[in-house]
Amino acid sequence: MTQEKSNWLTRLKTGLFKTSSQISDGITSIFTRRKLDANMLEELEEVLIMADIGAPLARKLVQDFSKNRFDKEIAPEEVKTALAEQIAELLRPVALPFVVDASKKPMIVLVVGVNGNGKTTTIGKLSALLQENGHKVMLAACDTFRAAAVEQLQRWGERAGVPVIRSHEGADPASVAFQAVEQAKQQGMDVVLIDTAGRLHNQQNLMQELEKISRVIKKIDDSAPHAVLQILDGTTGQNALTQVEAFKKLVNVSGLVVTKLDGTARGGIVLALAEKFKLPIHAVGVGEAMEDLRPFVAEEFAKSLLG
Ligand SMILES: Nc1nc2c(ncn2[C@@H]2O[C@H](COP(=O)(O)OP(=O)(O)O)[C@@H](O)[C@H]2O)c(=O)[nH]1
Ligand SMILES: [Mg+2]
Known part of the structure; x- marks a missing residue:
């Protein structure tokens, strides 16, 4: 295993510690070398629900887990291994890396989500990753509502070494997006990441804003945006589900990033x-x-989640 890989696994494990220690402690206290019975399964279901897996899925996982195991003695480690495998299987179809579409020059990516969810931070981190992988990246500061938001993106751009197209506070977000895409095209950029505002309490305005950005960038490339990333805050738990529902009505969400785990x-x-x-x-x-x-x-996440 390379240094970088082990470093990342450690970071993932450490990052997920609050969730994984809760699940792991729960499992250890339930499965004390007794024969598997209905009570234990119910308690296991509760542990999973506490971690915000959601009741229907927790039930399904526990039901699948109990098959062929009922009335047999089982140790906590076996429970964790078995659940990790079930969870990895569930995650495999959706665990898809973000890929730059080389047929678009530039690939135009709209980044959306509720304020405070981590959009700007994620764009900063992602731009560094993409840059490291040899892609030419440009950022568009289209959350023009607060000057601080533009400054924050600018700082990430400087750290990652990628250009940021910005305007003054209160500028039209769509016009900033247009300028960014135009310049990216001229400069032969591979990707443009568009940072947006996320004032969901004013859905009407937000919808108009996102629609206008889409409309305006289509003037340069009618297949844009080529991806719409929704950023979710992991600490909001089940509320994240409601947010995806809401944003799916506004834009064509193509992928998710979950922050603050x-x-x-x-x-x-x-x-x-x-x-x-x-x-x-x-x-x-x-x-x-x-x-x-x-x-x-999928596998890394599932294992890290089970501690
Ligand atoms: N602990 C932690 N903090 C994060 C993470 N992602 C973002 N943040 C913090 O969350 C806060 C809001 O992030 P920001 O990118 O400004 O959200 P935005 O309003 O959606 O653009 C900032 O203080 C970030 O540093 C994460 O993965 N873990
Ligand atoms: Mg922001």
């Missing part, structure tokens, strides 16, 4: 999202540093 014992929400929407989950955020955004890999 380091700050919560509710990391099971990732499973609930996978089960409910079947949308690709491209990456997870497990901290505020540049290296804390990593591709979502």
Whole structure:
């Protein structure tokens, strides 16, 4: 295993510790070398629900788990291994890396989500990753509502070494997007990541804003946007499901990123999202540093979740 890989696994494990220690402690206290019975299964279901996996999925996992195991003695480690395998299977179809479409020059990516969910931070981290992989990246600061939001993106751009197209506070987001895409095209960029505002309490405005950005960039490339990434805050638990429902009505969400998994014992929400929407989950955020955004890999995530 390369240094980088083991480093990432450690970061993922550490990041998921709040969730995994809760699940793991729960399992250890339930399965004390007794024969598997209905009570134990019920308790296991509760442990999973506490991690925000959601009741229907928790039930299904426990039912599948109990097959061929009822009335047999079982140790906590076996429970964890078995559940990790079931969870990995569930996640495999949605664990798809974010891939730059080389046939588009540039690939235009709209980044959406509720304020505070980690859009700007994720764009910063993602731009560094893409840049490292040899892609030419440009950022568009289209959350023009607050000057601080533009400054924040600018700082990430500087850290990652990628150009940021910006305008003044209160500028028309669509015009910033247009300028960015135009310049990216002229400069032969591979990807443009468009940072947007996310004031969901004003859905009408937000919808108009996102529609206008889409309309305007279509003037340059009528197949744009080529991807719409929704950023979700893992600490909001089940609320993330409602947010995806809401944004799917506004834009054509093509993939998800779940952030702040380091700050919560509710990391099971990732499973609930996978089960409910079947949308690709491209990456997870497990901290505020540049290296804390990593591709979502089913087996790694499942194992880390079980401690
Ligand atoms: N602990 C932790 N904090 C994060 C993560 N992602 C973002 N944040 C923090 O969440 C806050 C809001 O992020 P920001 O990118 O500004 O959200 P935006 O409003 O959607 O653009 C900032 O303080 C970030 O540093 C993460 O994966 N883990
Ligand atoms: Mg922001």
